[in-house]
Amino acid sequence: MHALDPLNIVGKGIISPAELHEIMQDPHSSKSLKVLDATFVLPDSNIDPQSNFSNSHINQAQFFDIEAISAPNVSLPHMLPSVELFEQAVSGLGIKNSDMIVVYGQTxxxxxxxxxxxxxxxxxHNNICVLDGGLPAWINAGYETTDQPTTDIIKTNFKAVAYHHLLSDKEQVKTASKNKTAVIMDARPPSRFNGETPEPRKGVQxxxxxxxxxxxxxxLVNPDTGCLKPDDELKQIFDPHLKTNTPIITTCGSGITACVIALALFNIGTKNASVYDGSWAEYGQARLQ
Known part of the structure; x- marks a missing residue:
């Protein structure tokens, strides 16, 4: 079987540009491959990720809109959608349960x-990984991009099942904070964590x-390459804080960069860190800290 066959990549957190390119060139593996641009920007940004995607993306990629594929009619930003909404959105992207998915960012x-x-x-869906270094690493490796839209997308019948242990809510975090029953890791910059700079969202202290x-x-990222740091460096960062049989909850401003911690932990073997979806956008509003 092909060394990088989608059936064998389950459990791998990241993939290099060379590995992705090899899969795309393989007639067998490429049939089960879906590539998604999942770029997200903060509310005060003047960058338009969808416009940038239209101008330059990996061949056959589609744009995954985090804001659009989220829970409707809630006050908090881009909260997880329901199982049904997620199934509908992913089916519309032509993704099957048997597909391998590679996700990348423009920066x-x-x-x-x-x-x-x-x-x-x-x-x-565990058969998914992140393109290490994103689009810049892809381009720097000499691989092409296109401005041509992906066509011939056939709607599928994707089925989802929620794995609740990967998600934490406000009450769980409040209890963990009070009783120190979990290690809570915050991915925001130090100035925001320490309250030295204002939050980008109105009404959040x-x-x-x-x-x-x-x-x-x-x-957690190499500043020169934009790639996740090597496992040994990640372990040096995390090991002082990891405790045997103690759960990990990751948080940030609104549940975006908290997932970078979860990804880095996954890469060094800690597979079940949960993400506080509401993050500081919720907790800072509720004045629970």
């Missing part, structure tokens, strides 16, 4: 792709969850 792995990786895992620790998402 690397921090803003968006790890979130979509976690979403698919939460909904029971500065600060952090009591008894949480700050592991900025940027600390």
């Amino acid at each position: 690397g792995i921090i803003m968006g792709p790890a979130r979509v990786w976690w979403m698919f895992r939460y909904f029971g 500065p600060g952090h969850i009591a008894n949480s620790i700050n592991i900025p998402a940027s600390q």
